[in-house]
Structure formats: C-alpha cells, structure tokens
C-alpha cells in the first residue's frame with residue numbers, strides 16, 4: 463500500500479497503539495515510526511516486538527518531526543500528554559487520539575495544542591479485553607467504525623489524510639459531534655462494561671454464600687460478562703470518570719427499565735416479560751441478518767446505524 467505519511471509518532475503503545483504500529487508496518491503506511499510511552503519496560507517491550515523505528519521515553523522528543531501524532535493512552539492521561547508534546551509539534555502536523563470518550567479528551571488536549579497543528583480527535587470502535595503492547599494485532603480495525611470528531615473549520619486536507627489512514631486500516635470512517643459520540647458510546651459500550659463489572663462483582667461477593675458454585679457452574683451468559691469485566695481497570699476507571707454525565711444519564715434510564723422488569727417478575731406479569739424479550743431478540747437478529755459479527759462492538763455499529 464502507498465505510504466501516507468513520512469513520520470508518525472505513537473504516544474502510548476498498548477492494545478490500540480501497538481495494533482496501529484503493526485498495521486503501519488504491515489501495510490507500509492509510513493516511512494518512519496517513533497514510539498514513546500511512559501514506562502521504560504513497555505518501551506523496551508515495543509522494541510523487542512519491532513513495532514517502530516525509534517523508541518524514546520520523552521513524548522516531546524518523539525513528536526518533534528512527526529507529520530502524524532497518535533495519542534493512545536488512557537483518557538485521563540490525555541491532558542498530560544498534550545502538555546508534554548505541545549512545544550515540540552511541527553507546524554502542519556496532524557494530532558489525533560483514540561480515546562473512548564471525546565468531550566473530555568478535547569477539553570484536556572485542545573487548550574495545550576498550538577493553532578499551527580490540526581487536532582482531529584478520533585475513536586476506533588474496536589478492541590478486546592486485553593491490554594499492553596503484546597495484545598495488539600493486525601486486523602483489529604478491519605470493518606469497524608472509526609469515529610472522528612473534528613472541530614468546526616478543520617482543514618479538509620488534514621481530515622482527508624486522517625480518514626485515508628483509518629480506511630487503509632480497513633475501518634469505515636464516520637464524523638460525529640463529540641457530545642453525540644459520548645452519549646451513543648455510553649449506552650453501547652460504557653454501560654455494558656459497567657454492568658459486567660457489577661454482575662461479576664456481585665457474583666464474587668456471593669461466592670461465600672454459594673460455596674464457589676458461581677465459578678464452577680458459570681454458564682455462557684456469565685462467562686460473556688467475565689470477558690468484559692476482565693478489561694483494563696485503568697482504562698475503564700478513566701472512561702467512567704471522563705464520560706460521567708452521559709454514563710449517569712444512561713444508568714438512570716437503565717435502572718428505571720430494570721425496575722420495570724423487576725416489577726413484572728414480582729407480579730408474575732409474563733406478557734410484559736415476553737414482549738420485552740421478543741423485542742430484544744429481534745435486535746440481535748437484525749444485526750446478524752445485516753451480516754455483521756455479533757459481539758458488543760458490533761452492537762455499537764448497529765446503534766450508530768440507527769442514529770444516522
């Protein structure tokens with residue numbers, strides 16, 4: 463594939479950063495890739511994996527001659543990274559991120575970044591429950607949405623270049639307002655993780671009552687939740703703290719609907735239960751019919767389709 467950028471700097475080299483690095487290497491999308499991350503241990507691991515061409519601890523040093531800078535750190539660290547790279551950015555560089563929340567990342571990063579760069583926030587709706595440089599792989603972004611939330615007036619050429627980059631990784635690119643992004647993602651991604659953390663926590667608390675039978679007899683329903691609940695604690699702590707309003711709004715809707723379900727069970731209202739379960743079954747089936755995979759991430763795709 464044709465080279466899209468001369469020099470790319472990757473700040474953060476976990477699941478997402480290292481998947482991007484592998485894609486760039488695999489498809490020859492850049493002449494040179496510089497990698498920077500907070501800990502020496504992770505940086506050394508990235509070097510052993512051969513994920514880039516240059517490895518530096520200083521994020522500022524990493525971005526000095528970069529045409530494209532991709533920040534792939536937990537969303538709570540976005541501001542610190544922006545502050546560190548700002549004085550070193552080349553005029554005309556594209557600065558983007560991959561954070562799961564957009565409003566907060568923009569609020570943290572934008573004030574530090576010089577007007578001479580193009581700041582185009584992004585979010586690939588693709589991931590797994592694994593983290594760190596070893597967990598990345600080529601193909602993670604294939605046939606997945608990547609949402610860009612460019613501010614009004616963003617340079618069209620820069621936007622086109624970033625779009626072409628994600629398309630080269632196999633993604634379908636969509637533009638969205640950051641507030642809308644945060645609401646949609648709160649229901650299709652953030653709430654499912656919170657519910658999973660909660661149910662697995664509850665089951666763990668019950669272990670003494672059930673004499674370890676929860677784990678022993680865990681059926682596939684519970685197992686599906688344990689996959690999500692195995693996701694990175696730092697990343698998900700940050701998502702909860704940085705998409706607080708939208709998550710609380712969706713949680714409140716969720717609690718109301720759960721109370722409705724609870725009442726139907728208490729009063730033996732089988733019709734209500736049957737109606738809801740029939741409606742939700744149709745959603746799952748419509749996703750499968752559309753030829754999409756059936757995991758949580760693809761449910762996000764369906765919800766986005768419904769919005770557009």
Ligand SMILES: NC(=O)C1=CN([C@@H]2O[C@H](COP(=O)(O)OP(=O)(O)OC[C@H]3O[C@@H](n4cnc5c(N)ncnc54)[C@H](O)[C@@H]3O)[C@@H](O)[C@H]2O)C=CC1
Nearest residue numbers: 474475476477478500534535537539561562589590593594
């Ligand atoms: N894991 C997933 O499924 C997805 C994650 N995201 C977003 O991508 C971002 C990265 O997530 P992952 O790659 O999964 O995390 P990860 O935990 O695998 O990697 C995070 C990386 O950031 C580095 N880091 C942490 N604080 C730093 C700092 N202050 N300065 C420099 N580097 C720092 C870590 O050393 C590590 O290399 C997060 O914002 C997350 O919300 C987006 C889509 C999917």
Ligand SMILES: O=C(O)C(=O)Cc1ccc(O)cc1
Nearest residue numbers: 562587588589590591758759
């Ligand atoms: O592993 C899963 O099922 C996910 O939901 C992955 C994921 C996690 C966070 C995101 O911001 C986007 C995708």
